[in-house]
Amino acid sequence: MAWKVETLLARRLAWKQPGGRRPAAVTVAITGVALSVMVMLLALAVVRGFKQEVRHTILSLSDAITITGYDPDGTTSTPFAAQPVADVLAPILPPEATIEPRLSIAGILKTPSDFLGVNFQSSPSVHAPNGMILSRQQADALTLALGDSLPVYFFAGDRLQVRQLTLDSIYATGVTDHDAALAYCSPTLPTALLGLPAGYAEAIGIRNVDLDHVDDLTQQVSQHLLQAYYQGQIEGAYGITNILQSDAQIFSWLNLIDTNVVVILLLMVAVAAFTLISSLFIIILERVGTIGLLKSLGATNRQIERTFMLMAMRLVVSGLLIGNAIALGLIILQNRTHLLRLDPTAYYVDHVPASLTLLAWLLTNLAALLLSWCVLLLPALAIARISPARTLRWD
Secondary structure (H helix, E strand, C coil): CCCHHHHHHHHHCCCCCCCCCCCHHHHHHHHHHHHHHHHHHHHHHHHHHHHHHHHHHHHHHCCCEEEEEECCCCCCECCEEHHHHHHHHHHHCCCCCEEEEECEEEEEEECCCCEEEEEEEECCCCCCCCEEEEEHHHHHHHCCCCCCEEEEEEEECCEEEEEEEEEEEEECCCCHHHHHHEEEECCHHHHHHHCCCCCEECEEEEECCCHHHHHHHHHHHHHHHHHHHHCCCCCCEEEEEEHHHHCHHHHHHHHHHHHHHHHHHHHHHHHHHHHHHHHHHHHHHHCHHHHHHHHHCCCCHHHHHHHHHHHHHHHHHHHHHHHHHHHHHHHHHHHHHCCCECCHHHHCCCECCCCCCHHHHHHHHHHHHHHHHHHHHHHHHHHHHCCHHHHHCCC
């Protein structure tokens, strides 16, 4: 009930001037709010989408946690029996996590007209003993197609061995350095070439782990392996690293992006605040006569302030609606068309991703409304300094 009069006045007082023209201050205020909200939503969506895509790409290329075997003095990596270690770790891993033994060996792909050096890594995805998976970049460099066979020369210790391998599949991650260097082969191939017993591995990779839980799981793995060693369940020393350590530069870069977003948000808040304050001051000056009339009829300063605050909030809401419509439209358009492209060699993704959660959208709009209300208090307080006698004579 306390706001009934102010609400009624705010509804009755139209922003349009005689002749149906909208004051310039009103247009500037709506435009300022719309642009600020649009930029804030787009910044949040692009940064969140970019971080998600880059994290997904890095996790798909690298193991979340890597366990490497070392000789007794802890100086040189050495192959080890993978199954006992996997059995020890199985009870503490999340249900969705997978354990993949790793063996790698350097090789040279040879065609009649060209050759290419790559690093072969064992993968359970390669089922045929003489099968291999190359990247699109590697296949194009050697002009290979699915089903093609070619000799591959492997360096096993101080020996050079050759195998005839068949291209079973082609992959593409978009990360140039990875696609140029890494190929995949059957787990039995490097085992035979290196003369290792079945089930041995140079490292064990743990995949499908939430990035937010990698550090905690790394500590659990380390403690569990140490306990299993003292209990005689496993032998030897093991080095443990995780993706946050091996790719620390990438994740530091992603964290730095958050700072840029904070700067953008602060700038947009400052732009919107300045626009609203200046616009409301202009609107108040244009309505000096109305203010004087309301005061002469007995309206208090508080009532008039509330009336103009409500009128100004109508502008804010209009700006929010316009800004939200444009921002959400651009996000949907980009996600469906990938109109804005990126260089994957530099950004790990080939387009600008955009992802906005419902919570982030709600908080942004609620914060905009709250800040707008607080910002509008300053020009509204200027109404108390306006004298009815002078305003009625205002020309």
